[in-house]
Amino acid sequence: MSAPTMSRSDRDGLARRPWRGTVREYDLFKELTVALVVVGLVIVGLSAIVGSPDEPSVTLKSWAQAQPADFVATATAELGGTSETAGYGPPYNTTADATQTIGAFDLQSFSGVQLPIDTAQDLVITPLTTLNAPPSAALDAWNAGSDTEKADWTAAYTDALTNAPDGDPAQVATGDYGPVPVLTDALLTMASQGALDGVLNAQESFYNSDYTRTILFLGDGAYFGDLATAAHLTGDQWGMMNETGNTPGQSWLWLFSFWYQIEPFASAPNADLLVVLLMLVLSVLLTLVPFIPGLRDIPRWIPIHRLIWRDYYKKRAAGRS
Amino acid sequence: MSIREERKTEPVEEYYTWTGKARGWLLKHLPADKLLPQDQPSYVASWIYVFGMGAIVSLVFIVVSGVVLSLNGPAWYHVSDFGHFVNSVHLWSVELFFMTMVVHLWGKYWMAAWRGGRTLTWITGMGAFLVSIVAAFTGYLLQTNFDSQWIAFEGKDALNASGIGAWFNVANLGQIFGFHIVLLPLAVGAVVALHVILVRMHGVVPPIDAAETDAQLSGTDRTEATR
Numbered sequence: 087m088s089a090p091t092m093s094r095s096d097r098d099g100l101a102r103r104p105w106r107g108t109v110r111e112y113d114l115f116k117e118l119t120v121a122l123v124v125v126g127l128v129i130v131g132l133s134a135i136v137g138s139p140d141e142p143s144v145t146l147k148s149w150a151q152a153q154p155a156d157f158v159a160t161a162t163a164e165l166g167g168t169s170e171t172a173g174y175g176p177p178y179n180t181t182a183d184a185t186q187t188i189g190a191f192d193l194q195s196f197s198g199v200q201l202p203i204d205t206a207q208d209l210v211i212t213p214l215t216t217l218n219a220p221p222s223a224a225l226d227a228w229n230a231g232s233d234t235e236k237a238d239w240t241a242a243y244t245d246a247l248t249n250a251p252d253g254d255p256a257q258v259a260t261g262d263y264g265p266v267p268v269l270t271d272a273l274l275t276m277a278s279q280g281a282l283d284g285v286l287n288a289q290e291s292f293y294n295s296d297y298t299r300t301i302l303f304l305g306d307g308a309y310f311g312d313l314a315t316a317a318h319l320t321g322d323q324w325g326m327m328n329e330t331g332n333t334p335g336q337s338w339l340w341l342f343s344f345w346y347q348i349e350p351f352a353s354a355p356n357a358d359l360l361v362v363l364l365m366l367v368l369s370v371l372l373t374l375v376p377f378i379p380g381l382r383d384i385p386r387w388i389p390i391h392r393l394i395w396r397d398y399y400k401k402r403a404a405g406r407s
Numbered sequence: 408m409s410i411r412e413e414r415k416t417e418p419v420e421e422y423y424t425w426t427g428k429a430r431g432w433l434l435k436h437l438p439a440d441k442l443l444p445q446d447q448p449s450y451v452a453s454w455i456y457v458f459g460m461g462a463i464v465s466l467v468f469i470v471v472s473g474v475v476l477s478l479n480g481p482a483w484y485h486v487s488d489f490g491h492f493v494n495s496v497h498l499w500s501v502e503l504f505f506m507t508m509v510v511h512l513w514g515k516y517w518m519a520a521w522r523g524g525r526t527l528t529w530i531t532g533m534g535a536f537l538v539s540i541v542a543a544f545t546g547y548l549l550q551t552n553f554d555s556q557w558i559a560f561e562g563k564d565a566l567n568a569s570g571i572g573a574w575f576n577v578a579n580l581g582q583i584f585g586f587h588i589v590l591l592p593l594a595v596g597a598v599v600a601l602h603v604i605l606v607r608m609h610g611v612v613p614p615i616d617a618a619e620t621d622a623q624l625s626g627t628d629r630t631e632a633t634r
Contacts, residue, residue: 101523105448107449107621110447121457125461128499139554140485140494142552177572177573198573295582296578301559330553334502337502338543339540356568358569361565386519391615394518396453
């Protein structure tokens with residue numbers, strides 16, 4: 087080092103002023119052109135050889151046809167208000183103590199219920215009323231039932247489905263389930279025929295581009311998650327950075343995904359909030375590295391720059407010898 | 408006053424309007440030889456320098472393939488072989504964009520490239536990286552296939568826990584489409600453009616501990632230049 091006693095500002099002063107030393111020819115447009123050709127060839131080559139995955143989307147129809155028992159169990163949970171969506175809290179509903187918090191810090195509640203979803207009404211009852219031949223008696227019985235009756239019917243039917251062979255609705259023991267079996271069976275038929283996808287997505291309108299209800303309904307069942315697990319896409323499988331098949335996904339989310347694999351985040355009920363805040367802090371730290379003593383000095387302590395500018399340092403050493 | 412004397416006292420151009428002052432500022436800080444240089448300091452000789460250009464060029468391919476995809480709608484590539492190829496180009500451009508950008512970022516970290524008044528260059532570079540992550544995330548949500556369905560279901564929790572899930576609703580295709588093809592590309596483009604302009608304004612940072620006594624710096628060995 088030429089001047090070990092030199093202060094940082096002195097050394098940076100040299101970096102501040104225009105370079106007056108030796109120069110080399112540099113053609114910006116030529117480099118741009120060469121880069122366009124080289125990178126273009128790599129991209130086109132990878133696109134032609136490897137391509138991109140396109141696993142067909144899951145529909146309520148394909149779910150109902152592939153796993154009717156899971157569909158009926160999920161529809162029962164939506165009716166009884168015991169599904170994941172029903173107990174999610176904001177922005178879908180006001181379920182108490184459902185939000186992710188750090189002490190009193192509760193951003194989820196702060197946003198309020200912006201996308202209200204009543205799972206029984208929106209995902210089961212209202213779609214059934216759109217049928218040409220709705221199960222009117224069962225719908226009337228449901229609407230006339232008290233909250234306690236509805237909870238008892240759905241709880242009893244959920245238990246019966248759990249105890250039935252393969253969860254098969256056709257094999258449940260007899261019991262007091264109210265109109266629930268008729269409603270869920272009608273919804274299963276509606277979904278199997280493809281009508282439920284259209285009704286849920288359209289939301290009584292011709293145009294729609296909002297799939298919130300359908301995605302949430304799918305996610306409340308086991309079928310959707312099982313498919314994701316088989317494709318290595320779930321959170322505990324580093325799924326955030328994976329893609330279907332063997333194509334690389336969002337590998338730049340590796341650190342975000344990493345925290346979900348280790349404690350205390352892996353089992354924390356507020357893991358999402360913790361990880362988001364942690365990544366926010368780390369991103370700010372990296373952005374403000376020039377101002378942070380220690381972090382900004384690491385490049386001086388670990389001289390990787392000697393490799394990057396090895397020609398410069400070699401010439402300098404030769405010039406002094 | 409003679410002609411020769413008039414030439415000696417030729418007045419410096421005065422900038423007295425906002426436009427004029429802006430022109431003066433630009434001419435001072437970003438003259439043509441800085442914007443489009445024909446040479447660079449001799450230390451600008453390392454493979455690390457190609458990755459910034461690699462990221463910019465990848466971004467060009469992202470934009471071009473993205474425009475073709477958006478002109479045909481998000482479901483086109485499911486039913487068209489050419490559409491699927493363009494989708495593949497879009498995907499691999501993004502992969503290369505991030506790969507080159509990350510190498511560029513860490514290269515600049517180990518070069519402590521924020522020295523000499525280049526702090527904003529570093530910050531805009533980080534900004535480009537972070538905004539690009541959000542842009543890519545919305546792209547994955549627009550695939551309109553199983554992957555995007557699952558990402559929407561899985562991704563909603565972090566956004567809802569942060570209190571922004573209703574306004575950045577990953578299951579609302581129309582909302583995400585707007586973010587992906589308008590707002591975020593504009594943001595990425597603006598931050599990258601500002602970053603590149605700052606690089607040109609301040610020049611490439613000299614090696615750590617480069618000293619005035621270095622022959623390469625004092626100019627006594629200019630004959631070694633490769634031009």
